[in-house]
Amino acid sequence: MAALESPQPAATATAMRHAFGNVLSVLILVLIGVLAFSIRLFSVIKYESVIHEFDPYFNYRVTQFLSKNGIYEFWNWFDDRTWYPLGRVIGGTVYPGLTLTAGTIWWFLNSLNIPLSVETVCVFTAPVFSAFASWATYLLTQEVKGSGAGLAAAVLLAMVPSYISRSVAGSYDNEAVAIFALIFTFYLYIKTLNTGSLFYATLNALAYFYMVCSWGGYTFIINLIPMHVLLCIVTGRYSPRLYIAYAPLVVLGTLLAALVPVVGFNAVLTSEHFASFLVFIIIHVVALVYYIKGILTPKMFKVAVTLVVSIGMVVCFIVVAILVALVASSPTGGWSGRSLSLLDPTYASKYIPIIASVSEHQPPTWPSYFMDINVLAFLVPAGIIACFSPLSDSSSFVVLYIVMSVYFSGVMVRLMLVLAPAACIMSGIALSQAFDVFTGSIKYQLGRSSNSTDDAEDTNNAPKDDASAGKTDKGEEIVKERSSKKGKKKEREPADKPSVKSKAKKKALVLPLETSIVALLLLIMLGAFYVIHCVWAAAEAYSAPSIVLTSQSRDGLHVFDDFRESYAWLSHNTDVDDKVASWWDYGYQTTAMANRTVIVDNNTWNNTHIATVGTAMSSPEKAAWEIFNSLDVKYVLVVFGGLIGYPSDDINKFLWMVRIGGGVFPHIKEADYLRDGQYRINSEATPTMLNCLMYKLSYYRFVETDGKGYDRVRRTEIGKKHFKLTHFEEVFTSHHWMVRIYKLKPARNRIRGRAKKLKSKTTSAGWSSKSEKKNPWV
Amino acid sequence: MVKSTTKDAQDLFHSLRSAYVATPTNLKIIDLYVCFAVFTALIQVAYMALVGSFPFNSFLSGVLSCIGTAVLAVCLRIQVNKENKEFKDLAPERAFADFVLCNLVLHLVIINFLG
Numbered sequence: 106m107a108a109l110e111s112p113q114p115a116a117t118a119t120a121m122r123h124a125f126g127n128v129l130s131v132l133i134l135v136l137i138g139v140l141a142f143s144i145r146l147f148s149v150i151k152y153e154s155v156i157h158e159f160d161p162y163f164n165y166r167v168t169q170f171l172s173k174n175g176i177y178e179f180w181n182w183f184d185d186r187t188w189y190p191l192g193r194v195i196g197g198t199v200y201p202g203l204t205l206t207a208g209t210i211w212w213f214l215n216s217l218n219i220p221l222s223v224e225t226v227c228v229f230t231a232p233v234f235s236a237f238a239s240w241a242t243y244l245l246t247q248e249v250k251g252s253g254a255g256l257a258a259a260v261l262l263a264m265v266p267s268y269i270s271r272s273v274a275g276s277y278d279n280e281a282v283a284i285f286a287l288i289f290t291f292y293l294y295i296k297t298l299n300t301g302s303l304f305y306a307t308l309n310a311l312a313y314f315y316m317v318c319s320w321g322g323y324t325f326i327i328n329l330i331p332m333h334v335l336l337c338i339v340t341g342r343y344s345p346r347l348y349i350a351y352a353p354l355v356v357l358g359t360l361l362a363a364l365v366p367v368v369g370f371n372a373v374l375t376s377e378h379f380a381s382f383l384v385f386i387i388i389h390v391v392a393l394v395y396y397i398k399g400i401l402t403p404k405m406f407k408v409a410v411t412l413v414v415s416i417g418m419v420v421c422f423i424v425v426a427i428l429v430a431l432v433a434s435s436p437t438g439g440w441s442g443r444s445l446s447l448l449d450p451t452y453a454s455k456y457i458p459i460i461a462s463v464s465e466h467q468p469p470t471w472p473s474y475f476m477d478i479n480v481l482a483f484l485v486p487a488g489i490i491a492c493f494s495p496l497s498d499s500s501s502f503v504v505l506y507i508v509m510s511v512y513f514s515g516v517m518v519r520l521m522l523v524l525a526p527a528a529c530i531m532s533g534i535a536l537s538q539a540f541d542v543f544t545g546s547i548k549y550q551l552g553r554s555s556n557s558t559d560d561a562e563d564t565n566n567a568p569k570d571d572a573s574a575g576k577t578d579k580g581e582e583i584v585k586e587r588s589s590k591k592g593k594k595k596e597r598e599p600a601d602k603p604s605v606k607s608k609a610k611k612k613a614l615v616l617p618l619e620t621s622i623v624a625l626l627l628l629i630m631l632g633a634f635y636v637i638h639c640v641w642a643a644a645e646a647y648s649a650p651s652i653v654l655t656s657q658s659r660d661g662l663h664v665f666d667d668f669r670e671s672y673a674w675l676s677h678n679t680d681v682d683d684k685v686a687s688w689w690d691y692g693y694q695t696t697a698m699a700n701r702t703v704i705v706d707n708n709t710w711n712n713t714h715i716a717t718v719g720t721a722m723s724s725p726e727k728a729a730w731e732i733f734n735s736l737d738v739k740y741v742l743v744v745f746g747g748l749i750g751y752p753s754d755d756i757n758k759f760l761w762m763v764r765i766g767g768g769v770f771p772h773i774k775e776a777d778y779l780r781d782g783q784y785r786i787n788s789e790a791t792p793t794m795l796n797c798l799m800y801k802l803s804y805y806r807f808v809e810t811d812g813k814g815y816d817r818v819r820r821t822e823i824g825k826k827h828f829k830l831t832h833f834e835e836v837f838t839s840h841h842w843m844v845r846i847y848k849l850k851p852a853r854n855r856i857r858g859r860a861k862k863l864k865s866k867t868t869s870a871g872w873s874s875k876s877e878k879k880n881p882w883v
Numbered sequence: 884m885v886k887s888t889t890k891d892a893q894d895l896f897h898s899l900r901s902a903y904v905a906t907p908t909n910l911k912i913i914d915l916y917v918c919f920a921v922f923t924a925l926i927q928v929a930y931m932a933l934v935g936s937f938p939f940n941s942f943l944s945g946v947l948s949c950i951g952t953a954v955l956a957v958c959l960r961i962q963v964n965k966e967n968k969e970f971k972d973l974a975p976e977r978a979f980a981d982f983v984l985c986n987l988v989l990h991l992v993i994i995n996f997l998g
Binding site: 301302303304306307310311344345346348349352353356357359360361363364370373392397399400401402405408409411412 | 892894898899902903939940943944947950951955957959961962966967969970978981982988992993995996
């Protein structure tokens with residue numbers, strides 16, 4: 106690529122071009138950062154600067170606590186306002202990375218006398234870190250394929266809808282920081298692999314530590330890197346740099362992971378980490394073999410091999426037998442429930458209904474791939490092929506990364522997020538190669554048409570012209586559907602740096618001018634469609650804060666702010682120590698906004714406690730009152746969407762309550778609530794369904810709204826319309842009937858009629874209520 | 884059969900030994916350090932097997948610090964070894980500085996985890 110004649114002018118020209126390229130790259134990166142930040146601001150513009158969803162409210166509450174009380178209090182915090190009466194050890198069960206990051210930013214800004222509130226810092230943490238993540242993608246892809254591919258990958262990541270969905274302004278969740286940590290850790294690993302420098306290995310371990318602090322998905326890193334090392338060893342690419350990249354990471358990384366209280370000794374005891382130890386041993390064996398091979402003669406080496414193999418086999422068998430015995434002694438083989446449900450997708454639905462009930466844990470549908478990574482779905486295969494020519498350690502790593510992440514994203518829709526950076530890297534590589542080919546062809550063709558034959562030397566700068574025949578890449582298929590003029594076939598991505606020496610070969614490696622121009626235009630149009638889709642997805646699909654709902658009607662925009670209205674009511678009209686029972690979805694929001702103690706929340710760590718609440722919701726009034734009274738509950742909160750048509754209300758979630766409750770208390774049977782296998786709440790519903798607490802609390806006085814009790818979500822009239830509540834009284838219903846709060850009636854002092862033993866017999870059947878002749882409560 | 888195997892083993896041992904004697908002194912010092920670290924780790928494991936593994940974090944940090952310095956010393960040896968063509972541009976002082984830095988981080992973590 107350097108000029109052939111090397112007097113001063115040409116050398117300075119090259120240096121100038123380099124300098125110009127660098128400045129341009131920096132400018133582009135700054136713009137990419139601004140783009141990544143601003144595309145995530147739609148929800149702030151459309152609604153307000155508010156924290157979204159459910160989990161971010163918990164993180165926000167923890168950050169508030171941290172900012173008020175300092176880090177030692179945070180580290181040792183035992184929270185008694187949730188999971189009453191069990192409480193929760195926050196210090197030991199939360200991934201501290203996100204809260205510590207936001208807390209540090211808040212503290213730093215306040216020490217500079219910039220008085221941002223904690224909420225503002227929390228809301229805008231995610232967009233800021235997504236800008237960092239695009240820069241990290243640039244660095245990573247630059248290590249693999251050069252800065253052109255890096256810039257393309259960075260701009261793709263800044264806008265990819267899958268990442269936007271978890272990092273809008275307001276989505277203050279672990280992934281906001283963790284994806285940046287993931288990409289940065291991979292970048293440092295590749296950098297260490299390419300340079301063999303121990304300094305980068307140290308940085309790699311520290312970045313891995315930050316990743317462990319931030320997200321449970323760090324197990325992806327600690328399994329992907331060993332897999333890659335194994336792949337390199339098996340394909341014969343072992344080198345000392347590989348050892349330097351891997352071995353310190355394992356030792357330092359395990360120690361650092363064990364430092365985080367959430368992980369603790371799981372770093373050495375659970376199966377998620379065993380792969381790293383196994384490959385650690387393997388790489389030492391391989392290193393020793395290479396070393397001995399280096400110092401021995403080939404004949405002696407053969408002797409060594411036969412000796413060692415025979416002894417080594419015996420030792421190996423013993424060790425493997427011990428390991429297998431250890432692992433098989435634990436019922437899940439040492440894996441945690443969530444990891445096991447990744448490896449065996451049917452595991453959760455059979456054994457742990459809570460994991461199966463979360464909608465994020467379902468497998469994704471095909472349309473969600475196109476929604477979430479759009480055009481990149483076409484470009485990824487092209488990128489994979491580009492990585493194979495030539496295959497280096499780093500490009501084999503990104504290929505392995507994309508293959509693994511495609512598998513995991515197919516298991517759980519939440520993990521589409523891990524696929525997004527890989528897809529962006531691959532597509533960036535593909536796009537960059539395509540642009541190289543086309544622009545190179547154009548340059549060469551223009552150069553050839555304006556000069557004569559000696560240009561063959563001058564067009565050294567078009568070295569990447571290398572295509573077998575006139576084919577286009579898959580990305581243009583969607584455009585082809587609209588412009589089906591050119592009959593082009595699929596293109597294989599060009600091989601890299603071809604030999605510039607042979608003129609004849611070069612002539613065959615260049616595309617015709619018109620083809621290149623048209624292909625370039627089509628690629629740019631492809632990019633335009635991608636941008637349009639991303640902006641649409643960010644604005645319409647992923648910016649809903651889900652705590653405030655809106656709908657367009659003929660009279661304009663309707664805002665449904667019922668959730669915050671009810672939490673405010675709770676915080677103003679109840680005592681500080683009152684306990685509120687609701688389904689676990691609303692636990693975090695209740696503790697954060699209403700500041701009341703809850704029974705179960707989104708952490709879902711105690712299945713039996715959740716099953717107790719589920720059983721209470723599925724039982725008739727008296728039994729439910731008994732259960733709630735034993736938990737000191739004062740208020741019960743249900744979410745009801747029947748008046749306005751809000752589909753994620755508790756009646757739609759009710760079957761999960763039945764299943765989870767029935768998993769622990771066998772007298773709750775799902776079949777009792779279904780008529781002919783169908784879930785109904787109208788007149789054909791089963792009596793168990795019509796008498797259960799959830800039905801009664803949702804539809805109490807509902808018939809007064811329109812006279813017929815028409816439920817807009819289920820689209821029928823309700824079954825039991827006129828009934829009274831005997832053990833609960835309604836204290837609050839929000840403006841659109843979305844949240845309804847009931848108070849437990851206190852126990853009667855005197856019992857009319859025959860005195861009955863009110864002690865509930867707690868047999869293993871749980872809360873079985875015997876049929877009574879007289880109801881002492883009426 | 885056994886005799887030829889023993890003879891092979893002896894030949895192997897001799898050739899290994901003669902090849903190793905030829906390595907430069909600084910590399911031999913590093914190798915000695917690695918052996919010392921691994922030996923210390925083995926002693927700790929034996930002690931744990933005798934006495935029990937409580938407190939586990941102390942055991943972990945002790946063993947991992949030995950293994951950690953051993954690994955880092957091996958990395959140093961790789962970088963300083965003149966026969967490695969990949970690292971001929973790397974000054975041995977820089978390699979040693981990286982080694983010291985990584986050890987500092989390792990031991991900071993160890994002290995924190997020791998409990």
